[in-house]
Amino acid sequence: MLRLISLSVLFGLALPAATLPPEADQRLSREIFKEMIEAKSGFTTGSTTPIAEAVAQRLKAAGFPASDIFVGGAIPRKANLVVRYRGAGARKPILLLAHIDVVEAKREDWSLDPFQLTEKDGYFYGRGSSDDKAQAAIWIANLIRYKREGFKPDRDLIVALTADEEGGGPYNGVEWLLKNHRDWIDADFCLNEGGNGESENGKKIANELMASEKTYTDFRLEVHNAGGHSSLPVPDNAIYRLAAALGRIAKFAFPVKTDEVTEAYFTQLAKIDKGPNVADLAKVGAGDRAAMERIAAANPSWNSMLRTTCVATQLEGGHAKNALPQLAAANINCRILPGESVQSVQDTLQKVIADSQVSIKVEPDVSAPPSPLRPDLLKAMDRANDSLWPGVPTIPVLSTGATDGRFLRNAGIPTYGVRGIFIDRNDYRAHGRDERVRVQSFYEGQTFLYDLVKTLSSAQ
Ligand SMILES: [Zn+2]
Numbered sequence: 001m002l003r004l005i006s007l008s009v010l011f012g013l014a015l016p017a018a019t020l021p022p023e024a025d026q027r028l029s030r031e032i033f034k035e036m037i038e039a040k041s042g043f044t045t046g047s048t049t050p051i052a053e054a055v056a057q058r059l060k061a062a063g064f065p066a067s068d069i070f071v072g073g074a075i076p077r078k079a080n081l082v083v084r085y086r087g088a089g090a091r092k093p094i095l096l097l098a099h100i101d102v103v104e105a106k107r108e109d110w111s112l113d114p115f116q117l118t119e120k121d122g123y124f125y126g127r128g129s130s131d132d133k134a135q136a137a138i139w140i141a142n143l144i145r146y147k148r149e150g151f152k153p154d155r156d157l158i159v160a161l162t163a164d165e166e167g168g169g170p171y172n173g174v175e176w177l178l179k180n181h182r183d184w185i186d187a188d189f190c191l192n193e194g195g196n197g198e199s200e201n202g203k204k205i206a207n208e209l210m211a212s213e214k215t216y217t218d219f220r221l222e223v224h225n226a227g228g229h230s231s232l233p234v235p236d237n238a239i240y241r242l243a244a245a246l247g248r249i250a251k252f253a254f255p256v257k258t259d260e261v262t263e264a265y266f267t268q269l270a271k272i273d274k275g276p277n278v279a280d281l282a283k284v285g286a287g288d289r290a291a292m293e294r295i296a297a298a299n300p301s302w303n304s305m306l307r308t309t310c311v312a313t314q315l316e317g318g319h320a321k322n323a324l325p326q327l328a329a330a331n332i333n334c335r336i337l338p339g340e341s342v343q344s345v346q347d348t349l350q351k352v353i354a355d356s357q358v359s360i361k362v363e364p365d366v367s368a369p370p371s372p373l374r375p376d377l378l379k380a381m382d383r384a385n386d387s388l389w390p391g392v393p394t395i396p397v398l399s400t401g402a403t404d405g406r407f408l409r410n411a412g413i414p415t416y417g418v419r420g421i422f423i424d425r426n427d428y429r430a431h432g433r434d435e436r437v438r439v440q441s442f443y444e445g446q447t448f449l450y451d452l453v454k455t456l457s458s459a460q
Contacts, residue, residue, distance in 0.1 A: 019388050020443045021145070021450065029141035029446050032058070034117040036133040037126035042104040043166040047077035048173075051100045052161060055081050055140055062144045070184060073173055078163040080173035082184050085143055087153035087457060094456055095158045095187035095413065098136035099165035099173070099404060102128040103431045110433055123436040130437045131430035132193045135419050136161050138446045145450065153457035160185050165404050166431075174404040178411050187413055189374070191453070194403045194417025197392075197441070199424050206272060206395040207385050207448075209378070210417025211261045212370030213399040213406055215336040219310070219349060220329060220361045221245060227319075227326035234324070239317050242328035245353040246312050249332065252352045254308040256292035258284065259339065261370050262305050264396040266295075272393060304400045308345060310334040335400055338370045368406035370398075371414035380455040381418065384448050388420075420448030 020026065035054055040046040052071045059069055064083060073079040081100075087093075105114035105127040112118050114127040124134075139159045146153070162173025177185050195210035223245075225238035258266070267285030270278055277298055283291035284306070296303040303309070310332050317328035336345055346362055353360075373396055381394045397417075405415035422441045429435045 019447055020440075021141075021446050025141060025145050025446070026443055028144060029137050029443070030117075032140050033124070033129075033133060033137035033442070036100060036137055037117045037128055038115055040115050041101050041128070041163075043101050043164060044104060046101065046104075047079075048073070048100045048161075048163040049077050049079040051136075052079040052081035055161060056083075058140065058144070059083050062147055064147065070181070073163050074171040074176045078171040078173070080163055080177060081159075081161045082177065082181075083143065083159050084184075085146065085153065085157040085159075087155045087157065089155065090459070091155040092188035093156035093158050093186070094453065095160060095185050095190040095408075096139045096453065097160050097162065097174070097190050097192040097404065097408075097415075098132045098139055099163070099193070100128075100133065100136050100161045101164050101166050102131070102133070103166050105435075112434070114435070119439060122439055124439055124442060125434060125436045127435055129435050130421075130423065131435070132165070134421055134437050134442055134445065135193055135449075138442075138449055141446060142450045142453065146454075151454065153454075154459050155188070155457050157453065157457060158185055158187060162404065172404070172407075174407045178407060182411070185413075189371070189377070190405070190408050190413050190415040191449075192403060192405050192408075192415050192417050193419060194399050194401075194405060195397060195419060197420055197422030197445075198395075199422040199441075200426075201424065202422075202438070204389050204392045204422055205425075206268070206393050207381065207389075207420055207422075208397045208417065209373075209381060209394055210397050210399050210403075210405075211373055212259070212338045213368065213402050214304070214308075214338065215334075215340075215342065215367035215406075216365050216402050217334045217336055217342050217345065218363045219332040219334060219346065220363070221332060221353070222327065222329045222359045222361070223357055224359075225324065225326055225328075228324040230322045230324055232324075238325040238328040241355060241357060242317065242330060245355055245358045246330055248352050248354065249310060249312065249349065252310075254310070254345075254348070256289060256296055256306045257337070258287060258292065258306065259337075259370060259398075260373055261396050261398050263287065264373055265305065265398065268393055268395045301400070304335060305398050308334060308336045308340055310345070310349065336367065338368065338398070342367065365402075366406050366410060368409035371405075371409055371416060374414070376456070377416060380452055383455055384420070384451040387451065388444065388448055418449075418452070419445055420452070421445035 070082040118125040195208035223238040270282035280291040314331040318325040
């Protein structure tokens with residue numbers, strides 16, 4: 001999501017050994033990772049249950065009492081796993097979340113088997129290797145390591161591995177847990193997917209903390225008309241009316257604005273960016289609207305972080321080549337800034353369209369407030385960054401996509417996307433072909449999350 005023009009932070013080639021977990025823990029996380037990838041948990045055809053069960057077995061073998069482990073879900077093939085690592089109870093727990101379903105993958109579309117873990121040329125390949133089984137495997141491996149090391153957190157650590165994040169629907173594990181067993185996952189805050197380390201050709205630039213998400217919403221525009229014979233055209237034509245409405249939407253832009261998260265993003269970006277926009281980036285961080293307009297015009301990602309966007313994505317209309325159209329319809333896909341309501345966007349679209357014969361139907365989705373940028377979390381993250389990758393800053397981000405974090409934010413559990421797994425900005429393959437993660441980045445992410453969670457659950 002980030003577009004950083006140049007690097008200010010250079011790294012030596014040799015990494016200190018401390019960035020990698022002990023060898024036994026590398027073997028463990030790799031083994032869990034492999035097991036997860038090779039269990040086919042495709043969103044539509046697969047099952048998450050074998051993964052949940054295998055993890056439960058591992059945890060029991062590592063000494064977790066059965067009473068602290070739960071496996072279950074909305075239907076038998078969509079099980080979730082929840083495990084509680086007991087702490088001193090001085091503070092509310094931390095929830096560590098990852099989803100264990102994946103986007104479908106066909107063998108013929110890939111250059112290697114998507115449901116085998118393949119280690120090749122310094123990468124782990126496999127469906128879910130990046131989204132989101134790396135984090136799932138790491139949470140479990142780290143929990144087992146804490147146990148073995150006798151770590152006594154000052155609060156409970158809860159790991160939840162959940163079903164059906166991809167595509168959502170009635171079996172979504174987070175929604176199901178919130179509705180049926182809120183007490184099992186209730187927490188001070190949650191760490192989840194959605195924030196990555198960003199690198200370029202392996203060089204680390206910034207470590208993201210994703211604190212808010214835009215709301216995905218589709219609006220369907222429809223124009224109905226009596227129609228008739230195309231040899232007898234009349235001025236009132238469904239296709240022309242819709243086209244005119246779309247033309248007005250094309251020329252419209254929602255106002256630019258920032259909030260706590262995007263202000264922090266642009267402020268941090270201004271510190272590490274060396275490109276031509278650096279002065280404007282700093283001004284955006286300080287709330288300068290004219291600078292926001294210039295920055296939005298400079299880059300589609302920045303534009304999307306600074307305003308609600310709505311764009312036509314599908315068209316249909318007419319029923320015969322020789323008939324006046326009785327229906328013309330379009331889909332308008334909107335990505336709404338946190339804090340703006342779906343209703344207010346619909347009202348704006350209606351005003352822009354300015355034609356009462358164009359109806360708007362909304363397919364609602366869940367919107368959620370941003371999570372506050374907690375000083376304790378930022379401090380812990382900076383500390384982990386500094387010890388692993390000195391000079392790499394934390395950068396708070398607004399995601400233009402969506403995760404299960406929105407359900408938790410709405411339930412009053414602030415949720416942050418943070419993984420410390422670095423992905424090259426031009427190598428983002430989640431949901432795509434030959435999905436992969438750098439072997440080194442996987443193990444470094446394991447160490448980063450180990451450190452981060454330990455800091456957050458130790459008396460300060
Ligand atoms: Zn995901």
